[in-house]
Amino acid sequence: MSAEFDLIRKYFTRPTPTAVLGIGDDAALVHVPSGQELAISADMLVAGTHFFPDAPADAIGWKSLAVNISDMAAMGAKARWATLAIAIPSLDANWLEGFAKGFFECAERFGVELIGGDTTRGPLTVSIQIMGEAPAGSALRRSDAQVGDDIWVSGPLGDAALALAALQDRFALSPDELDRCLPALERPMPRADFGMALRGIATSALDISDGLLADLGHILKASSVGAEIYIDNIPAGPVLQPYRLEIIAQQMLLAGGDDYELCFTAPIKHRNRILGAATACGLSPAIIGRITAGNECMVFDTDGRPIKLQKRGYDHFSAN
Ligand code: ADP
Ligand code: MG
Numbered sequence: 001m002s003a004e005f006d007l008i009r010k011y012f013t014r015p016t017p018t019a020v021l022g023i024g025d026d027a028a029l030v031h032v033p034s035g036q037e038l039a040i041s042a043d044m045l046v047a048g049t050h051f052f053p054d055a056p057a058d059a060i061g062w063k064s065l066a067v068n069i070s071d072m073a074a075m076g077a078k079a080r081w082a083t084l085a086i087a088i089p090s091l092d093a094n095w096l097e098g099f100a101k102g103f104f105e106c107a108e109r110f111g112v113e114l115i116g117g118d119t120t121r122g123p124l125t126v127s128i129q130i131m132g133e134a135p136a137g138s139a140l141r142r143s144d145a146q147v148g149d150d151i152w153v154s155g156p157l158g159d160a161a162l163a164l165a166a167l168q169d170r171f172a173l174s175p176d177e178l179d180r181c182l183p184a185l186e187r188p189m190p191r192a193d194f195g196m197a198l199r200g201i202a203t204s205a206l207d208i209s210d211g212l213l214a215d216l217g218h219i220l221k222a223s224s225v226g227a228e229i230y231i232d233n234i235p236a237g238p239v240l241q242p243y244r245l246e247i248i249a250q251q252m253l254l255a256g257g258d259d260y261e262l263c264f265t266a267p268i269k270h271r272n273r274i275l276g277a278a279t280a281c282g283l284s285p286a287i288i289g290r291i292t293a294g295n296e297c298m299v300f301d302t303d304g305r306p307i308k309l310q311k312r313g314y315d316h317f318s319a320n
Helices: 002-011 059-076 092-108 161-165 175-186 192-197 212-223 247-255 267-279
Strands: 036-046 079-089 113-121 123-133 150-153 204-207 224-228 262-266 287-294 297-300
Touching: 002 092, 002 113, 036 059, 059 079, 059 092, 059 123, 059 175, 059 192, 059 204, 079 092, 079 192, 092 113, 150 175, 161 175, 161 247, 192 267, 204 212, 212 224, 212 247, 212 262, 212 297, 262 267
Parallel strands: 079 113, 224 297
Antiparallel strands: 036 123, 079 123, 150 262, 150 287, 204 262, 224 287
C-alpha cells in the first residue's frame, strides 16, 4: 500500500453515513433531495499568508474547515460535505494528527462529513471545498439589501485582528489578554444555526472575513445601495473593548479581518424575530447602521461626525 494511501486512510478517513459514497473511489457521491439546492464554495489557506506556519496544527485544522462552514452560514445553507486538498512539505505524523484532530472536531461540531480530497507534497496549503443544502430559493444572497433596512452584525468584532496585531508586534497585549483573544483568531465559530435562521428574514448576508467595511461594501455594490454606520454601535470583542476609543482599535473594528461573524440586512419590522433567533443560538447581535439610497458608505463617530478612513479592509493584492 502506498504511503499516500496509508496517510489518507489513517488521518482523513472517518465514517460518512449521509454520503452515498465516501472516500476511496475516484469520486464521492451525494444525494440532494428534491426541493433542495446545493450550495458550493471553496476557501484556500496558505501557510505564511493565512496562518503562521508554526501555528498549532489543530488550530489550522479547525480554522480551515470553520471558514468554509462560515460561507455556508452566510448563505443560510446547512453545511453537509467537504473535500480536502492538502499540500504538505513532509510526512510529519505529529502535525497530521494535530491537523486531523482540529479538522474533525469542527466537522463533528457542525455535522460535516469529509468525503474526498487530494494529498500532495508541497508548500503547506489547505484547500477545502464545502457543499451545503438550502431549500430552493431560500439562500441568502448579497444582492437584495433595501433602502431603510437595518444593518446587523451577529456578534463582537475585532478580537481576531487584535490577536494578529499582537502576534506581529503591532500592538502590545499582556499574556493574559493574548490568551483571551487568540481563540478568535485560531478557532473562529461559524454562525451556522443563526445563518439558517435568517432565511426568509435577512435581505442580504455575508460573513466578515476581510473586515467589516470591505465586506459590507460587497453587499452595497451587489444591492446598488449605500450605508450609514455608527461606530459606537459596533460591538467590540471583550479584549478589544477597553481600547475601543483608540484609533488603532477603531481600525480593527471597521477593517480588521478574520471575524467570521455574519453581517446582514433586514427590514426594521423583523427586529424581534432576529433577536429571538439570536437568543436561541446564544448570540448577541447588534444593529450597527442602516441602508441608504446612493452608493456611499458613511461612518459616524460618537458625536455624529463622519469619520475619514484610510484602510477599509484586507486585500491580498493591494500595493500598501
Ligand atoms: P485519484 O488518483 O483517483 O484522484 P487519490 O489516490 O488521489 O485518487 O485519492 C484516493 C481517495 O482518497 C479518493 O477518494 C480521494 O477523494 C481521497 N482523498 C485523497 N486525499 C484526501 C484528503 N486529504 N482528504 C480526504 N480524502 C482524500
Ligand atoms: Mg481517479
